[in-house]
Amino acid sequence: MTETTFRAFRIHADAEPVRASLETISLDALTPGEVVVRVHYSSINYKDALAATGRGRILRRSPLNGGIDAAGIVDTSQSERFAPGDAVVVTGCSLSETRDGGYAEYVRLPADCLSPLPDGLTLADAMIIGTAGFTAALAIHRLEENHLAPDQGPVAVTGANGGVGQMAIDLLTARGYAVTAYTSRPAHADALRALGAAEVRDVAELSASEGPLGKTEWAGAVDNLGGDALGALVRRTHPWGSVASIGLVASPHIDLTVMSFILRGVSLLGISSANCPCALRRAIWQRLGADLRPRHLAAMHSGTVTFDELPGVFDDLLECRLTGRVLVAVARA
Ligand SMILES: NC(=O)c1ccc[n+]([C@@H]2O[C@H](COP(=O)([O-])OP(=O)(O)OC[C@H]3O[C@@H](n4cnc5c(N)ncnc54)[C@H](OP(=O)(O)O)[C@@H]3O)[C@@H](O)[C@H]2O)c1
Secondary structure (H helix, E strand, C coil), rough: CCCCCEEEEEEEEECCCCEEEEEEHHHCCCCCCCCCEEEEEECHHHHHHHHCCCCCCCCCCCCCEEEEEEEEEEECCEEEEECCCCEEEEEECCCCCCCCCCECEEEEEEEHHCCCCCCCCCCCHHHHHHHHHHHHHHHHHHHCCCCCHHHHCCCECCCCHHHHHHHHHHHHHHHCCCCCEEEEEEEHHHHHHCCCCCEECCCHHCCCCCCCCCCEEEEEECCCCEEHHHHHHHHHHEEEEEEEECCCCCCCCCCCCCHHHEEEEEEEEECCCCCCCHHHHHHHHHHHCCCCCCHHHHHEEEEEEEEEHHHHHHHHCCCCCCCCCEEEEECCC
């Protein structure tokens, strides 16, 4: 039963500096939708930290509740596709951009945003996976659509200790790929090997300048960094291999020539989880409960924070003091 007022971590981004704090709001304040969901868990992604701190321009309207992920139980529904009591998950879908997000005890969303919670996952599992795991799975889906297979050679993963990086290592190695993890924190190499990485290398290796074509090493790559690393991955990818571009933690720019594309047939695949078409989103979530179910969820779950602890966590993520996935416990115990 919907409460009249509830707690939300609300971001006001219409003036500098961006303000974000816990507020008490009512259902009427939420952006519109057919389905009201009682949120049990959310998670913390790089984009959430950019939005909450104002270090990235994520909100396109203000104010909004933060949180690009949510998992919970349908409270009320005006859609035939969902009924009260259904367990659902939402990742991306413009949450914390143009729609109120998952850092609130309730979200109200169009039915198209919601995916049924896959069999085999709890609500907490789904948010340990969250946008990070969904995006890693989407990248693997697109790489394999583009004919990547384990017998073609190793796959590189950058930003390896982050949420997307750890998920990508787990999912790729479960499918039989030999993964080379690139990290700026080699002290965590053992944890990356425990997730399945065959090799761990220093990411500084990907900033060395070289000509327009490098010595080929990879059949494929999953990149979270952008900048020099993405350029180097493309230059060192085998003929007809593919590189999935996910993130920009180092830089949104790439210094590249077209040579890898026109002489080697290398593909650069853009991965955009936020606006992934509804049918593909649901299919990927079903796979995350089945053939793409992460094997090391407990190891990748680096901690759980309450609403009260949430404001203190964003700087830790942006300053690279966290690894893996942080869960946000939204429902009151
Ligand atoms: N396209 C999409 O749909 C989509 C979806 C989700 C995320 N993303 C993007 O993907 C990226 C990763 O997201 P995430 O949630 O996994 O973030 P995260 O948990 O903060 O992980 C980022 C990782 O990148 C590495 N790193 C951080 N700053 C760095 C720097 N300046 N230079 C080199 N390496 C650095 C660190 O790994 P090491 O310690 O191993 O070096 C860090 O753990 C972000 O840019 C995010 O916005 C995009």
